[in-house]
Amino acid sequence: MSISRKKAGNRFVISERMMGCLGRYLIFSLGLLLVAAGISPGHGKKIKSAVFLSPKLVLSPGSVVNEYYHNIDFPRGHIGLKRFDAEVVDEAGNPVPLHETYLHHWIIQPYYARKGVELSEQDLRKNLGFSGQDSHRNLESGSEPDFILVKNGGLCRNTLRHYFGLGSETRKTSTHVPDPYGIEIGNPEEIPDGYEFRWLLNTHAIDTRGVEDRLGCTECRCDLYNITVDEYGRPITSDYKGGLLCCYDKTQCRVRKGFDNGRTRTLYLKYTVTWVDWDSSVLPVTIYILDITDSWKKTKGSTGINDEHNCHVEYDVKPCKSNCAGDDDVSLDVERKSLAMPFNGYIVYGVCHQHAGGRGAALYREDGGLICSSTPTYGKGVEPGNEAGYIVGMSTCYPEPVKVTKGETLVFESNYSSAIGHTGVMGLFYIMVAQQLPDHGNSFPALIRGNLKTVNLSGLVAVAGVVALVVIAAVVYRRQNRQQDGYEPLST
Template sequence: MRHINNRAPPGYAYFVDNPEQWTPLFHFINQKVPEGVDASDNALFECPCTPQRVIDVENGTIDGTKSFANPFGTCNEAFEESNPSCELSTYVGGWRCCEDGVFVLDTDKYDVDALPTDEVYGVFRITYLDGVDARDTDLKPLESLGGDITGSVYTKGNVEFDVPLCEEGTAPEDCIYEMETVHYISGGINATDDTLWEIPYLVGHLHKGGIDLSMYNMTTGDLICRSTPIYGNGTEAGNEDGYLVGMNPCYFEGDDLIVAPANEKVRSVVRYNSTEPHTGVMALWFPRGAEVSA
């Protein structure tokens, strides 16, 4: 997302040893619905599994490929019992049906070869210190930790889930899909990992329809961080009306700096607007931590 500040907090940096190349990962979805095509922007945006996808439940593959991330069947108990995205046999849409070169239109209904082709470019901007060995400075090296609302202390999670349409007759302001889980602050599943981390930065990752993602201290019940989305309200690039264009992070310093072992339990709660159903949404934490020397 354009409006997420991933800059390391003062006193910290991302260390990279002897890089030979950078490989950015972009995910572009063409949402321009051509004339005569019966599809909503939202349907294309959320990667529906079209009839052209070859889903093999027995082998756990879509189009002959297994997910490069977590496999199906890794949801926590609450999601496993109720969410279609947790199992391939009930999967109807999400990033696994949106791999490179895949059409999100039913190509039996539409001649995609006759549709116009767009050329799209993306830019990754990375600032760095030149001519300096970062380990000779006072900067602390940051590492990426994690957290997934579909996970727990026993499983890392499925990455994505579906938001069902709220019950008919529910007032729009009450159409909120809420789920929670308890997980380790590191995002791992090793109960004996007591590596000490200081965490100066936390940010959530939500999709369209997201309201907020909150993390609570399990011992005190106090709110640690509530990461909220930024929605566009215009037409210019990066401010597209109704689209989620960024997330607000939480920074911690001084007496508020989080210092905790990797296996400290926290409770996370996500809320999504359910006036419309959604497939393949996410609720992930991207903490940045520096390991505390023994």
């Protein structure tokens, strides 16, 4: 079959094939413009973003800030979180390098606060720290707590309950939730009567300017901090050499003699939140955090539910004693943990959190099949984001959705160099799990038609520009063929 076009003076008829090509070009161009205008083709929603600053972090050489800030600035309403990015900046907004202020970690945690009640720093520290208590128990016992934590899906919900959290790697680690998924926040139907939805921020920063041992300070070695009791006055056992118990808020790491100890400066955690307004086009994902120190054991009758997990959060890496030769490929500490998953769903995102010395982590099926891996990037210079000797980024895994069934055992592996010893390191793996997959029956043109409802003025102007380009292309085509006479067969 062939379709013809006939030249007639200055007029001509465009073939059906050409119309199809132009139509596809127009649709593709519209899609690109929608993305450029901030419209996500995955769910037809306008992407929104806002930048905030934490309360002041006042630091002097060797000092530690580990504060909990409640009711921080954050987007309000029923939304779908798409990403959370953070970095430490000075008063002028300039990024601060890790070799001056080490960002041990930051975490954000949603919670419900009873209306009219102001929470004290002491309450926050006691109930929201890694060794905090579970506010839900107070609610279940019949009393009315001042706040109720909104926890992630597990597995370590009594210690690792936050939604987002990273450390030195934060500048170059993607927290982006892939389309069409989002982390559902602020659903009014889930807020208890008499409460309001709020956000908590915990920032742990160590000023290492002028310290005797920069790595030792960032690994919170107890001897460098001259600490024998924890922040609650409880004795620390002699076999605990370093970690969170020894570098709590307002502790001091040892500074070199003669170093000017009076140079106090004010810093901030600058955080950028990206989100979409919630509706049925956004598919919810649930956050789960796996911990290599989890004490869970597979026993008869064990289900893998959250109450069975005791996560210690941090551990030590002992130095290699033989075949070391300073070669990290040989001197490797490998920790593995088999964990039963308490959900049915699809893994769509994964990333690991490790400290200096980390060599990456991976998540496997029980038969050894790789699901997701995450490896560190080490800096090679002095500028922020490329500090030599520090992990400045972790690769993020976006697998084709991996189906996991409830009770299925997955194997988490965390690797560290053991060329030297390390204290207080972490091996955490964040995964996001969707309960359902997108409907692939929605074609790209249909998505664009839906997105046109949300295009802003600048987007419409851009679309008009593309239409003009298509018209110009048609005119050019006509002029190129103006010299041809009669009929020209076009095969299909």
